[in-house]
Amino acid sequence: MDTNFSAEDLAFRQQVEQFYDDNFDDDLVSRLLDRRQFRDAIIEWQQRLFRQGWVAPGWPEEYGGTGWTLTQKFIFEDVRASKGAPDVIPFGLIMVGPVIYTFGNDEQKERFLPRILNSEDWWCQGYSEPGAGSDLAALQTKAERDGDDYVVNGAKIWTTYAQYADWIFCLVRTSNEGKKQEGISFLLIDMKSPGITVNPIPTIDGVHSLNEVQFDNVRVPAANLIGEENKGWTYAKALLQHERTSIAGVGDSKKKLATIREQAGREQSNGAPMIEDPMFSARLAGIEIDLMALEYLELRSLASAADGKGPGTESSLLKLRGTEIRQALDELHMDLAGYYAGTELGEQLASELGHDFADRARNSYMYGRAATIFGGSNEVQRNITAKYVLGL
């Protein structure tokens, strides 16, 4: 039992760090932080990764992956987070890409995969519906066969970045026979199709990322069906596995914790830095200890996957604890900002306010409430763990 990295692994880490030093520059960072420039900036960043050949470490090499070992993937993710770089937009690269190369036909692979890899197409996810949240299989958006097309009617909700998207991958109902999971199909839909309406949903973080997408007699070529009709639930479940392996967010939480500790050394209270406040210091230490445990839970999960045992039973736990820790850090960050914590800067600058992190702490706290809701709510994760791990 050991956690030593090999000399090759350490050399790899240096190579990745060098790439970040050369490519993740200050100009890009400031554009990523500016909501108005975010879309173009994140595409530019993903294209830099693509040109390096590193945009899809999770994909098989034949489709444009890296062929890295699990340890290398872990190192790559760790460096990304430590540099404060954003994750790639997941909908194409993490979610639909693997479904297409696993279950799609050759024509679909040739048509869609290259444009996902080079970020030409922006994808969004059409799963949840107004009447189907945690009970996803209750979805009602209908796709009826009409000649060479499906005709789609219904509505999807909580669709992140639908306003930017060229394509949406949808779970649609193609049958009402048998169990509700068995009448679902996986359909790729062009967002420019007539009959699609995108309605923004303003959220409590003050940012427009979520939408409702309505489908009114939208005609979709049957060639855009993934795999077989009525097998979409199986494909979607396979995708959820991909979504969940990296969901612990260890690297990002480590970065946030280090930022909070650094800022707490500057923020003053009663003539002393907040880091010397016993209550604050104890809370920070408590969260760091939880995060250290989570980090090794993830390493154990990686090691077990490398042995061919699959991420398995820990994956729900990684999501549960990862999101709880993220929210605990957001809460501590808000508290550190004191009465500045409510600030919504909007068009104003942090320098005009006289406080450099309050607005971002607020934004992260409010948006971060979603972490325990999306990707299968934490209550659903507990149900899954009770059933499949505890055998209840």
Add this chain to the structure above:
Amino acid sequence: MDFKLTDEQNILKDSVTKFVADRYELESRRGYLREENGFSADNWQQFAELGWLSVPFSEELGGFGGSAVDLMVLMEELGKGLVVEPYLATVLLFGGALAEGTNKELKTSVIPEIIEGNVQGALAFHERDSRFCMHDVATTAEKNANGYVLNGQKTVVYNGMAADKFIVSARTSGARRDESGVSLFIVDASSNGLSRAGFTMMDGQRVANVSLSDVSVSNDQLVSDLDDGLAVLNALSNNALVALAAEAQGAMQVLYESTVEYSKTREQFSVPIGSFQVLQHRMVDMFGACELHRSLLYRAVCSVDEDSANRDPVDVAKNLHALKTSVGRAGKQIGAESIQIHGGMGMTDELAVGHYVKRLMMINTCLGDADYHQRCFAALANA
């Protein structure tokens, strides 16, 4: 990166598992606790024959030269069995002080006796007001022509009634809470001026309050360098903390698993209580606490066992503080939930549940509780 056990470690694990299965039915355990010293002398001889008493000692002292992982494997299985023999007190605290100490004569004479199972020892380092601070020492050792004279009161000495020998922390210079000026002495239980009063803790272990009244010791009874006993105490805690955390892991595992099993068989409202979502979620959190504690345990043993070239002492210390914090927090969570989900049966002395819970609570208070270690962790992390 690899979290698998070696073949040798699997053999060690199997031998402890077998011992526990053969000798640690709850009724047998009650019998051992009723014996004079609160454990079985026969079992102790078995420990010696199976080589377990040699695990942490170096090969030149006749030991096995075991790693932190070896010790973890042994202690986790002992924890599952709720084993009462004083491995921690004699081997890791008393023996650990000798091994980490600087007195070569004592190492070569006493450690082989520990390994053979011929000696019971105890480390007398608690005092009434010292709490978890090992350099808060009011007991004095005054120099005279022949050596030193010890005076003071040592409290809650683990294995203090069975001990043939004690290692006592006493102040040879400085003020009561100075880090420097603490020295360690080995003292025979039969020494003139030493008296002890025994009592029983909630987990069944026998401890003693030890009174030292003009106890004379010679210079060669000094275990540490003069005034530098704290370094020895700090060093021996590395192994002892790993051992306690591994023992706690075993106890938590048994509690979590037996609670889930119980919930599948206990019926109320005509269904197993494990079908209730409110209980399922609580048991998932017990599972989570168990797995996260194991993750910190692996993190700590891997850092302790790291080659000296790559070993970062601050990193090791942080990992151990985090681990012992988790022992207290996870142990209490799992313990309390186990009793709650067992309902009235969880309150009975008949079931093993309560006995595991009480052992976990005693492990929390041994060598610093969760709050103490979280405070130490914060001090290091903010430094």
